[in-house]
Amino acid sequence: MTRNYDSIIVGAGLVGLSIAYGLARRGQSCLVLDASDTSHQASKGNFGLVWVQGKGAGFSSYADWTLQSSNLWPSFRDELQEKSGKHLALEQKGGIHICLSNEEFENRKKMLDLMQSHQNGRFAYEMLDRKALLKLQPGLGNDVVGGSWCQHDGHVNPLYLLRSLKDGFCQHKGQLYFDATVSEISYHKGVFDVLSKKGTFKSEILILAAGLGNSSLAPFVGLKQPVRPQKGQILVTQKVDKLIRFPMTQMRQTAEGSIMIGGSKEEVGFDISSSTDITAKIALRAQRTLPALKHQNIIRNWAALRVMSPDGYPIYDQSITHPGAFAFSCHSGVTLAPAHCFGLATDIEMGKLGVELQPFSERRFDVS
Ligand SMILES: Cc1cc2nc3c(=O)[nH]c(=O)nc-3n(C[C@H](O)[C@H](O)[C@H](O)COP(=O)(O)OP(=O)(O)OC[C@H]3O[C@@H](n4cnc5c(N)ncnc54)[C@H](O)[C@@H]3O)c2cc1C
Structure with missing residues (x-):
């Protein structure tokens, strides 16, 4: 044809x-x-x-493109929702990146400072110590030393x-x-x-x-x-009452209540199998971040391949x-x-x- x-x-x-x-x-x-x-x-x-913090640190055009897209998200959502009559569960009230050591905290600050320096006021973020972070997200584990907060961040049901x-x-x-x-x-x-x-x-x-x-x-x-493919594994808990106030780089609570936990970056070609050594690491970091997760059951996990350029x-x-x-x-x-x-x-x-x-x-x- x-x-x-x-x-x-x-x-x-x-x-x-x-x-x-x-x-x-x-x-x-x-x-x-x-x-x-x-x-x-x-x-x-x-x-x-829907993530802005850290995207394009050292590559200003990418930082601008990402921020522009994030700013367009509400009108994009409105248009799609009106057309399809279905909610996208977009929430854009800010997001957190958690640091579990002083070294992680310093590295994060260095990277986001770089981004802020070349964006001339077009990107805003704050490094928060543990005390300040606890006001945003109660229940953090003792290992959390602080983190970064960015008002532009959010999440959606993909x-x-x-x-x-x-x-x-x-x-x-x-x-x-x-x-x-x-x-x-x-x-x-x-x-x-x-x-x-x-x-x-x-x-x-x-x-x-x-x-x-x-x-x-x-x-x-x-x-x-x-x-090239880069594998990422994700775990999902049962639905629970509101536990996570803002999406985090490695954890977010969906509108339905389940908690998605992710974070692996694996160079293993086209393999999409799940592996217990990696999922155990992901779960451990999540529990150190939010100890209440120890009591939640993981009901699903999967792996998917990122589309990664050099x-x-x-x-x-x-x-x-x-x-x-x-x-x-x-x-x-x-x-x-x-x-x-x-x-x-x-x-x-x-x-x-x-x-x-x-x-x-x-x-x-x-x-x-
Ligand atoms: C674990 C993980 C977590 C992620 N988290 C986020 C996140 O939080 N936020 C974010 O913004 N992004 C995230 N991403 C990235 C995001 O998912 C991808 O950027 C996006 O899905 C890429 O879409 P795509 O259409 O390019 O690729 P795909 O979704 O892979 O779609 C490509 C399509 O092309 C088709 N195709 C391939 N070859 C052919 C062919 N020869 N002929 C016809 N069709 C073909 C395939 O069937 C497929 O449907 C994540 C990705 C992964 C894997």
């Missing part, structure tokens, strides 16, 4: 659907092609933080987000095919032929947002997306050899969803990534 669309987006994770929804709400006819449900999907296994993006996209007449793995892309006279398990489709704009799949697809359009920052590129082709990978697809929907989609429609996104090109890894 062959059909023409304004844009074809490869990948129906948070990155692909945020952009697809952004283009569809501007009236573009879009097709999203996704591999099967069994492929690696960071968007279905992530932690759900599965509700994914579902609402899909619903919103379909409401704008977007077409979405699952089990449509893309295996080949060719380009002739300004038109892309995208060969998938569901047939070949044509468009003048092609957006690669296939997460870890981007590394093999990008060369078809003269681009590089050197992303320096951990997003890669946003458009092709010079294949005009009309774009490729995007990032590790903070929840936080950046509004920026992708409003910012990236606008740039794509204009045919050119904005100057603020130039520092994110893969060319930054060229050393010669």
Whole structure:
């Protein structure tokens, strides 16, 4: 089957659907092609933080992009909720990073001071000692020496987000095919032929947002997306009364009451098995942070793969050899969803990534 669309987006994770929804709400006819449900999907296994503190320390463009996205979150949420009629459980009242030693505290301060120094007042945070932190979050364990607090941080239900993006996209007449793995892309006279398990489709704009799949697809359009998997494991407790007032880097309480605990960063390739040595470490740190957790049962745990670039920052590129082709990978697809929907989609429609996104090109890894 062959059909023409304004844009074809490869990948129906948070990155692909945020952009697809952004283009569809501007009236573009879009097709999203996704591999099967069994492929690696960071968007279905992530932690759900909308996080600013620490994002872009030493890389001002990323700090600005992240803050911009965080600021857009309330209007993005309102629009999606109105369209889908479903709540996203967004809460943006600030977030905490816990330090369990003086060394952790000093390192955290150094990193956030650096971020503050290059953001010229556009990023605010506070280091809090144990006493000050206890006022924000009672019940902290004796090992907690302090932590950092940032008013820009928050959390959301990432599965509700994914579902609402899909619903919103379909409401704008977007077409979405699952089990449509893309295996080949060719380009002739300004038109892309995208060969998938569901047939070949044509468009003048092609957006690669296939997460870890981007590394093999990008060369078809003269681009590089050197992303690798980085495993993260997450534990979930039974539902409990309100115990955690603000989301933390490694722990948050969902709107339904369960507590999500995470934090591992494992370089083990495409392995998504859970391992007791790592989950025990995650649980121990959580108990040292909040001893009341000792009495809660872990009812679920899983592992998922981050889409990680060599320096951990997003890669946003458009092709010079294949005009009309774009490729995007990032590790903070929840936080950046509004920026992708409003910012990236606008740039794509204009045919050119904005100057603020130039520092994110893969060319930054060229050393010669
Ligand atoms: C443990 C963990 C915790 C995280 N916590 C947070 C957090 O708190 N906050 C935050 O902002 N971010 C977080 N992230 C990161 C966030 O989840 C990712 O940035 C985001 O989900 C990436 O979305 P994506 O669409 O690029 O990739 P994916 O979700 O992996 O989606 C890519 C899609 O492309 C499809 N695909 C692949 N190859 C092909 C092909 N050849 N043809 C067609 N389709 C293809 C796949 O089927 C998949 O559906 C976390 C990630 C993990 C793993």
